[in-house]
Amino acid sequence: MLHLVTILLHCLPLAMGHYDICKSWVTTDNGPSWEFYACQPRAMRMKDYALVRVDPAGITCGDPPERFCTHENPYLCSDECDASNPDLAHPPKLMFDTEDEGLATYWQSVTWSRYPEPLLANITLSWNKSIELTDDIVITFEYGRPTIMMLEKSLDNGRTWHPYQYYADDCMEAFGMPARRVRDLSTTSANRVLCTEEYSRWVGSKKEKNVRFEVRDRFAIFAGPDLKNMDNLYTRLESAKGLKDFFTVTDLRMRLLRPALGGTYVQRENLYKYFYAVSNIEVIGRCKCNLHANLCTFKEGSLQCECEHNTTGQDCGKCKKNFRSRSWRAGSYLPLPNGSPNACAAAGSAFGNCECYGHSNRCSYIDFLNVVTCVSCKHNTRGQHCQHCRLGFYRNGSAELDDENVCIECNCNQIGSVHDRCNETGYCECKEGATGPKCDDCLPDYYWRQGCFPNVCDEELLICQNGGTCHQNQRCICPAGYKGVLCEQSKCDSESQDCDSASSTYLSLPALLLSALGLQLRCSLDF
Numbered sequence: 001m002l003h004l005v006t007i008l009l010h011c012l013p014l015a016m017g018h019y020d021i022c023k024s025w026v027t028t029d030n031g032p033s034w035e036f037y038a039c040q041p042r043a044m045r046m047k048d049y050a051l052v053r054v055d056p057a058g059i060t061c062g063d064p065p066e067r068f069c070t071h072e073n074p075y076l077c078s079d080e081c082d083a084s085n086p087d088l089a090h091p092p093k094l095m096f097d098t099e100d101e102g103l104a105t106y107w108q109s110v111t112w113s114r115y116p117e118p119l120l121a122n123i124t125l126s127w128n129k130s131i132e133l134t135d136d137i138v139i140t141f142e143y144g145r146p147t148i149m150m151l152e153k154s155l156d157n158g159r160t161w162h163p164y165q166y167y168a169d170d171c172m173e174a175f176g177m178p179a180r181r182v183r184d185l186s187t188t189s190a191n192r193v194l195c196t197e198e199y200s201r202w203v204g205s206k207k208e209k210n211v212r213f214e215v216r217d218r219f220a221i222f223a224g225p226d227l228k229n230m231d232n233l234y235t236r237l238e239s240a241k242g243l244k245d246f247f248t249v250t251d252l253r254m255r256l257l258r259p260a261l262g263g264t265y266v267q268r269e270n271l272y273k274y275f276y277a278v279s280n281i282e283v284i285g286r287c288k289c290n291l292h293a294n295l296c297t298f299k300e301g302s303l304q305c306e307c308e309h310n311t312t313g314q315d316c317g318k319c320k321k322n323f324r325s326r327s328w329r330a331g332s333y334l335p336l337p338n339g340s341p342n343a344c345a346a347a348g349s350a351f352g353n354c355e356c357y358g359h360s361n362r363c364s365y366i367d368f369l370n371v372v373t374c375v376s377c378k379h380n381t382r383g384q385h386c387q388h389c390r391l392g393f394y395r396n397g398s399a400e401l402d403d404e405n406v407c408i409e410c411n412c413n414q415i416g417s418v419h420d421r422c423n424e425t426g427y428c429e430c431k432e433g434a435t436g437p438k439c440d441d442c443l444p445d446y447y448w449r450q451g452c453f454p455n456v457c458d459e460e461l462l463i464c465q466n467g468g469t470c471h472q473n474q475r476c477i478c479p480a481g482y483k484g485v486l487c488e489q490s491k492c493d494s495e496s497q498d499c500d501s502a503s504s505t506y507l508s509l510p511a512l513l514l515s516a517l518g519l520q521l522r523c524s525l526d527f
Contacts, residue, residue, distance in 0.1 A: 018234065018337050022294050022308040036309055038291040038331035038339025043134040046283040047096055049303055050125040054092045054107065059121045061108045061275070062089050068111050069273045070143050071262035077272045081108055095123075095278050104279045106142045112259060112274035115266060116461060121256040121276055125283065128157060129303040130315050133247045135284035137213035142277040144260025145211055147200050148174045154251040155425060161253060162427055163435065165213050166195035169202070174257075175444050182214040187236070190221045191246035202262055209279075215247065234333040241398045245425045248288055254281075291331025291339065292316035309343035319344035326355045327387035329401060357402040359386035380407040394426045413440040415451045447473045456485060 022039035025032060054060055061068070062083030069077035082088040090108035099105055112119045137151070151164040168174035177195040185192060199211040216227065223233040237244045259274045266274070287296030289305035293316050296305050307316035309331070310323040319328045323344040332340040354363045356374035359381045363372050377386035380393045389395055389407035399406045412420050412428035416439035422428045430439035433452030442452040455462060457470035464476035468487030471477050478487035 018230070019291065019333070019339060020294055022292070022341075036341035036343045038333060038341050039294040039308065040132075040289060040291055041286045041294055041296040041305070043284055043286045046127065046131055046285045047125070047281055049298055050096075050127055050283070052092050052095065053122075053124045053126070055122050055124075056120070059109050060091065061110045066111060067272060068108075068275060069270070071260065071273055075270065077270075090277070092123075095281050099279070104142055106277045106279035108142075109256075109259075109276040112266075112271045115268060115271050115274070118257065118461065119259055119274065119276075123254040123256070123278065123281070124158070124251060125253075125281065126158060126251045127303060128250070128301075130155070130248055130250055130288035131285045131303075132244075132288045133215045133249065133283070133285045136215050136282075137252070138280075138282040139211045139254060139278060140209050140280040140282075141211065141260075142209065142279050143275070144202065144262060145199055145209065146256050146259055146276065147202070147261055148258040149200075149211070150255040150257065151213055152253040152255060153249045154253070155245070155248060155427075156250065156423060158251045160423070160427065160429060161251075162437075163193050164252075165193060167197075167200050167211060168195060169197060169200040171195035171197055182217040183220075185218065185221060187221055187240075190218050190240075191243050202260060218247075231336050234336065238333040239398055241396070242425065244397065252283070287315075289316045291333070291341070292343075309341050310346075311344055322346060327357075327383075327385045327401065354385065356386045357381075357406075358404075359402075359406075379404045380409070392420045392422075394422050394424055411438055413438050416440055449474065462486065 019038050019040045020042070021037055023034045023036045026035045060083070061081035065080060065082040065084075065088075067077050067080050069075065069079065080088055081090055083091070090106060092107045094105040095107045097105055107123075109119070109121050146167070147169045149167045151167070152161045153164045154161050166175045166177060171177050171179040175195050179197040180194040181196060181198065182194070185194075219227055219233055222236045223229045227233070256276050259276055262273065287293075287303050287305055289296065289307065290311075292309045292311045293305040293307050296303055298304075302314070304314050305316045307313065309316070310320050311328065312318060312320045317328065323346055325345045328344060329342040331342050334340065354372040354374060356363070356377070359377045359379050360374040362375040364375050365372050371384065373384045374386045377383070379386075380390045382388050382390050387401060392410050393407040394410060396403070396406050396408045408426065410420060410422035410426065410428055412422060413434070414420070416430055416434035416436075417428040418431055419429065427437050428439045430436070431452070433443055433446040433454065435441050435443045442448050445455050445458070446452040447455055453474075455473040457464050457468075457476050458473055459470065462470075463486070464470050464478075465486050465488045466479065466482045468476040468478045468482065476485065476487045478484070481491050483489050483491050
């Protein structure tokens with residue numbers, strides 16, 4: 001109970017504040033009517049509504065039963081994980097249960113018994129609904145935090161994934177990125193994806209269990225350290241390009257890439273102390289309802305907004321039938337303090353009420369559909385009301401729908417992307433190995449050479465053999481006498497050659513004399 005109270009107090013500045021009322025009944029000179037306001041649901045514990053998936057298959061310990069030990073007692077390996085025994089099992093659901101004080105229950109992976117093969121595990125949370133983060137994501141690890149991991153997000157229910165934050169004990173070595181802290185970001189870089197070393201280095205303390213994605217620190221860049229200036233935060237969320245979408249997700253994925261080592265290197269003689277164990281994942285957020293609802297309920301297995309402003313849909317993302325006299329628009333936090341509801345209005349006449357938002361000055365009536373549509377949309381727009389962006393362009397979130405710059409070119413990298421189209425946030429669909437909003441960068445373990453290719457060699461797992469050296473992760477430079485991708489093959493074939501190093505490398509003196517004599521004789525004949 002005390003833990004829950006702490007969470008509620010922690011979230012108070014974000015859970016309360018403005019935009020909690022959608023409409024009120026007011027009396028004017030023209031009589032009583034509804035007055036609409038921009039509105040949003042309260043923040044809540046989103047993990048209670050998430051579907052969790054752990055992969056790859058067989059990564060959860062206990063099938064078959066396995067013993068393990070800890071870094072505190074590395075050679076006292078008396079603990080056991082057994083999926084068939086409820087007292088010894090560690091299934092994924094234990095990351096979301098209610099724990100008694102002093103007794104942690106946790107999901108646990110298999111041990112690193114197959115070293116040096118990487119021990120990789122993915123934990124995916126899916127909501128089948130857009131949610132907006134309002135507080136830090138906190139992942140609690142037992143028996144040590146990973147030395148390397150990634151947090152990824154999806155905005156399209158897991159179809160595409162984008163890096164959210166990198167974690168490593170050495171960011172440059174693990175991801176080729178310098179280590180940075182969120183609290184050092186500026187107003188122009190608040191949505192930057194960075195790598196941090198704050199949560200990955202071994203400290204030898206059981207108290208250091210949490211890994212964070214610092215939402216509050218990013219909010220504090222605009223709202224101040226105590227988040228008291230929420231008006232400024234709401235203003236920037238509305239006006240800064242991509243900022244609102246940065247805190248919006250449909251899915252989260254934790255990619256665990258290397259477990260806690262308890263030191264600086266892996267002790268191969270005792271691999272039972274290397275594994276992952278997660279006791280809790282805390283995600284605080286609200287349903288994204290596009291500022292058209294202040295309630296969100298769990299129905300038929302998923303969260304759904306209780307839409308106002310004559311809107312409908314899971315995210316209040318369209319106008320109700322008979323309320324489509326103009327194109328749907330999301331509500332706006334501005335102007336303060338009540339924002340703009342941008343409510344859908346009742347449909348009027350089919351003729352003379354066609355809105356093209358300034359992107360066309362001609363309309364056409366389609367008889368068999370009984371609709372009026374805009375003709376020759378300009379400014380890279382398309383659609384019945386020029387309300388959508390052409391393929392290869394996406395919506396400028398900081399521009400109004402009637403702005404000439406409402407559609408921005410995707411600019412997908414032609415080599416790294418599947419095609420030149422992007423999603424509604426400007427992210428392109430990347431080919432295998434490519435990453436970044438424009439697919440112009442490579443994932444770890446890939447290198448760029450007119451596209452992203454898997455590393456041929458590196459300094460950890462793909463090591464050049466027999467004294468070979470790795471050149472830019474692209475090829476092994478082999479010493480004399482060896483060949484192969486990793487210099488693993490000897491050039492010397494004992495069945496067909498003399499393998500003596502001197503004779504296989506240099507011609508003997510008689511052979512040189514005979515070669516010279518033959519060359520002289522050939523020249524004489526030619527002459």
